[in-house]
Amino acid sequence: MVEWIHPGLIIFLGGFLIPFIKPKKLKQAYFLLLPIAGLIILIFTSLGAFGAIPSWPESLHKFNIPFLKYTLTVARINKLSMLFAYVYVIAAFCMNLYALRAKSDWEHVAAMIYVGSALGAIFAGDFFTLFFFLEIMSWAPFFLLLFRGTKRSMGAAIRYILWHHFSGVCVLAGILMHVHQTGSIEFTHMPWGWGGQYLGYYLMLLGFIVNAATAPFHSWLADTYSEASPSGSIYMTAYTTKTAVFCLIITFSGTELLMWMGTITALFAVIMAVLETDGRRMLSYHIISQVGYMVAGTGIGTAMAINGAAAHAFCHIIYKALLYMGAGCPLLVVGTAKFNKLGGLYKYMPFSFWLTIIGGLSISGSPIFSGFISKTMTIEAAELIHRPIIFLMLEGASIGTFLSTTLKLPWNIWLQGKPEPPTEIRNKLKDSAVNTPLHMLIAMGILAFLCLLLGVYPNVLYQMLPYPVEFVPYTATRVFSIIQLFIFTFLGFWILRKMLHGHQTYTLDTDWFVRIPGTWFLRFCKGPLISLGTMLDRNILNLTHSIVASIRNPRLESTMTPRAIGLGIFIILALFSLFLVTKI
Amino acid sequence: MFYVVMILSLILDLILLYLHIFHYHFSFQYIPEFFALFGLFGCMLLILIAKGLGYFIVTDENYYDRRSRRQ
Numbered sequence: 001m002v003e004w005i006h007p008g009l010i011i012f013l014g015g016f017l018i019p020f021i022k023p024k025k026l027k028q029a030y031f032l033l034l035p036i037a038g039l040i041i042l043i044f045t046s047l048g049a050f051g052a053i054p055s056w057p058e059s060l061h062k063f064n065i066p067f068l069k070y071t072l073t074v075a076r077i078n079k080l081s082m083l084f085a086y087v088y089v090i091a092a093f094c095m096n097l098y099a100l101r102a103k104s105d106w107e108h109v110a111a112m113i114y115v116g117s118a119l120g121a122i123f124a125g126d127f128f129t130l131f132f133f134l135e136i137m138s139w140a141p142f143f144l145l146l147f148r149g150t151k152r153s154m155g156a157a158i159r160y161i162l163w164h165h166f167s168g169v170c171v172l173a174g175i176l177m178h179v180h181q182t183g184s185i186e187f188t189h190m191p192w193g194w195g196g197q198y199l200g201y202y203l204m205l206l207g208f209i210v211n212a213a214t215a216p217f218h219s220w221l222a223d224t225y226s227e228a229s230p231s232g233s234i235y236m237t238a239y240t241t242k243t244a245v246f247c248l249i250i251t252f253s254g255t256e257l258l259m260w261m262g263t264i265t266a267l268f269a270v271i272m273a274v275l276e277t278d279g280r281r282m283l284s285y286h287i288i289s290q291v292g293y294m295v296a297g298t299g300i301g302t303a304m305a306i307n308g309a310a311a312h313a314f315c316h317i318i319y320k321a322l323l324y325m326g327a328g329c330p331l332l333v334v335g336t337a338k339f340n341k342l343g344g345l346y347k348y349m350p351f352s353f354w355l356t357i358i359g360g361l362s363i364s365g366s367p368i369f370s371g372f373i374s375k376t377m378t379i380e381a382a383e384l385i386h387r388p389i390i391f392l393m394l395e396g397a398s399i400g401t402f403l404s405t406t407l408k409l410p411w412n413i414w415l416q417g418k419p420e421p422p423t424e425i426r427n428k429l430k431d432s433a434v435n436t437p438l439h440m441l442i443a444m445g446i447l448a449f450l451c452l453l454l455g456v457y458p459n460v461l462y463q464m465l466p467y468p469v470e471f472v473p474y475t476a477t478r479v480f481s482i483i484q485l486f487i488f489t490f491l492g493f494w495i496l497r498k499m500l501h502g503h504q505t506y507t508l509d510t511d512w513f514v515r516i517p518g519t520w521f522l523r524f525c526k527g528p529l530i531s532l533g534t535m536l537d538r539n540i541l542n543l544t545h546s547i548v549a550s551i552r553n554p555r556l557e558s559t560m561t562p563r564a565i566g567l568g569i570f571i572i573l574a575l576f577s578l579f580l581v582t583k584i
Numbered sequence: 585m586f587y588v589v590m591i592l593s594l595i596l597d598l599i600l601l602y603l604h605i606f607h608y609h610f611s612f613q614y615i616p617e618f619f620a621l622f623g624l625f626g627c628m629l630l631i632l633i634a635k636g637l638g639y640f641i642v643t644d645e646n647y648y649d650r651r652s653r654r655q
Binding site: 097258270271272274275383384385386388391392395396399403475476477480481484485486487488489490491492493495496499500505506507508509512 | 586589590593596597600606607608609610612613619620621622623624625626627628629630631632633634635637638641642643647650
């Protein structure tokens with residue numbers, strides 16, 4: 001009897017075979033089959049073929065391997081990890097379908113390593129296994145960025161790996177300090193408090209929130225995700241941040257600090273998104289913002305908030321992949337996603353427009369779309385613990401999300417009130433209504449269908465959540481308030497729409513603190529510091545030269561015999577021995 | 585068309601509030617047209633704050649190209 005088949009390992013190891021399959025159709029079929037194999041294993045696991053999954057927070061432990069004096073638990077199956085695993089493989093299937101014709105096979109390999117290691121991390125039952133998979137996960141996007149092959153993407157790859165090494169080292173230090181203090185490597189809830197003995201936990205939390213792109217450590221995400229290839233970036237939207245949220249739910253749920261950080265992130269990131277004029281960079285800021293909701297839910301820590309965070313992660317992966325695919329369509333077909341170069345594409349790409357609108361309505365949390373059933377859960381949890389400020393900030397972030405993704409993004413890429421796109425863009429398009437490759441539209445269609453399905457039948461998702469759900473999303477109060485909120489957001493957008501047309505800019509964000517003072521520091525080093533160094537060098541050398549010249553005695557030098565030198569050494573050694581003897 | 589929907593939503597809000605159909609958690613949510621005002625001013629405030637921040641942290645689009653040329 002097989003103990004369990006690890007879907008992550010199947011996808012991880014199976015990925016390496018892709019470049020060796022030569023017939024093109026077979027290769028594509030195999031590439032699509034990998035996540036389906038993962039999905040089938042998960043369905044069998046849910047059905048209890050490998051043992052019944054107990055109710056949260058109990059879990060099923062598989063593959064217990066002795067390692068040094070510890071026991072590794074490579075697979076720990078519980079309701080939360082199953083929830084994340086399902087959405088990981090479903091999203092991976094759609095992403096593979098979208099990326100089917102990517103130029104490089106190695107991009108596929110990197111993507112499968114990424115998906116496989118993410119599954120490995122969420123099924124990890126101990127810190128060593130978790131760290132192992134997290135480290136692999138931080139390298140896979142590095143290669144996804146590298147395979148785009150432009151100079152900018154290589155720079156982004158280097159910056160990406162620097163950030164993730166930093167977070168990796170923080171997590172490792174935290175794990176080692178925890179193991180040293182407690183002797184346990186179990187990946188479970190960590191203690192929290194203020195004081196020196198919690199240093200390890202602070203480091204671990206820091207590592208996770210860098211991975212979750214929580215403000216002020218979020219700038220890497222917008223900086224790097226937008227530089228990957230159109231198909232490669234889709235993978236990056238889903239796995240790193242959501243795995244970090246998973247880790248936070250397991251280790252630090254109920255930490256009030258996280259609630260505030262998450263809420264501030266959610267609001268701050270939508271403000272930054274207003275400034276963006278590149279489709280994919282703007283959507284990157286919305287990833288940061290939406291992950292902020294999940295982090296806030298984790299911080300609130302009640303059963304409803306944890307359910308909300310997990311449900312939001314599930315919905316978010318689906319609609320964000322859809323939105324990124326939508327913004328990737330013009331990038332792939334006409335070579336840019338910058339707002340000032342686009343507009344009027346509707347005539348040539350109407351399907352991707354409507355599918356992106358569905359993604360936009362989902363992310364902003366409009367009724368009958370998936371965001372509504374998960375986001376309201378987190379907001380309701382904030383209301384139930386009587387936190388009006390958190391409530392207002394999270395609702396404010398909803399306004400910003402609606403403003404940017406549902407209004408600004410489709411308007412600027414597909415419409416801008418122009419019937420035809422600019423000439424240089426028009427020349428790259430065929431005279432038909434379907435310029436986007438069909439497999440991409442199918443991938444987007446599946447995701448859009450899931451967005452609607454979850455919005456209309458929330459119970460599909462609710463019964464998978466860790467805690468039993470006692471939450472009814474569709475109440476007259478909530479539906480009416482959100483619709484009225486969005487109608488008047490539209491009015492605000494319409495009044496100030498002129499302000500949203502700016503020239504192309506590049507937002508430095510919190511990188512400002514590194515880049516601008518960093519440049520000053522480098523300039524200081526290159527200029528004043530170097531000249532100070534050379535000046536000191538020169539003066540000290542001059543000084544020593546003059547001392548040597550003044551004490552050099554030609555007469556003494558000529559009378560110096562080996563005997564005199566020997567005597568001198570003897571005296572020194574004798575004094576030194578005496579010193580040693582008296583000391584001891 | 586849009587203005588009609590807008591005005592209808594404002595009237596409907598007053599009616600539903602008067603009929604006690606809404607159940608909120610905080611007292612400020614019971615202010616008439618709270619969500620309309622919040623949406624309108626929230627949206628405008630977000631844009632203005634973003635533009636204000638933009639003076640400090642925005643540089644030109646060719647940030648990286650410019651840097652690599654200089655080196």
